[in-house]
Amino acid sequence: MTESNQKILPFxxxxGNAEEAVNFYISFFPEAKIISLEHITDNAYGEPGKVLNVLFEIMGQQFMAMDMDGTHSPEFSWAVSMFINCSxxxxxxxxxxxxSESGFVMMGPEPVLEFKKVAWVTDKYNVTWQLVWK
Structure with missing residues (x-):
């Protein structure tokens, strides 16, 4: 696994669909890329072929992800969201x-205070994003 220079990374x-989700994100975010990807090879760490860990970057921000089996994997919640300042x-x-494709739009897009557009959307992988454009 390649190490990140960031001290704090969203994880x-x-x-079981980490690789699919990461490939979805890097397919459209500007300058997005996978930095490193390691698959599970031993049953002791989960289902072989699934993601043990992946380090990826979206708009200069690095993230990590992994696959967990359904019995141990927590649900994502909109209590934590990814905030994006669009240029x-x-x-x-x-x-x-x-x-918003196959996701759920929680709010917007609409103007809010000094922002011309604001939206809050939970994507098809249940990850919540806040988008703003000034």
């Missing part, structure tokens, strides 16, 4: 469109 525990309306619209 996402998926229910343009086009970027906001593109990211919102992708995240």
């Amino acid at each position: 996402l525990s998926f229910k 343009s309306e086009n970027e906001f619209d593109m990211i919102f469109g992708k995240l």
Whole structure:
């Protein structure tokens, strides 16, 4: 596993679909990439072939993720969300469109205070994102 220079990284525990989710995110986020990916090879760590750990980057922010079996995997909650400052309306619209595909729009897009657009969306993997564009 490649080490990150960041001291704190969001760590996402998926229910067996971490690689699918990460590939979804890197398919549309600007400058997104997988830095390292390690699969489970030993039953002691879970189902062989699933993700033991993956380090990936979205818009300069690094994340880690893994697969957990259904009995030990916690549910994602909108109590924790990924906040994105979009640099343009086009970027906001593109990211919102992708995240809301098969997801759930909790709010927006709509203007809020000094922001021209704000949205809160839970994607198809149950990860919640807040998007803003000034």
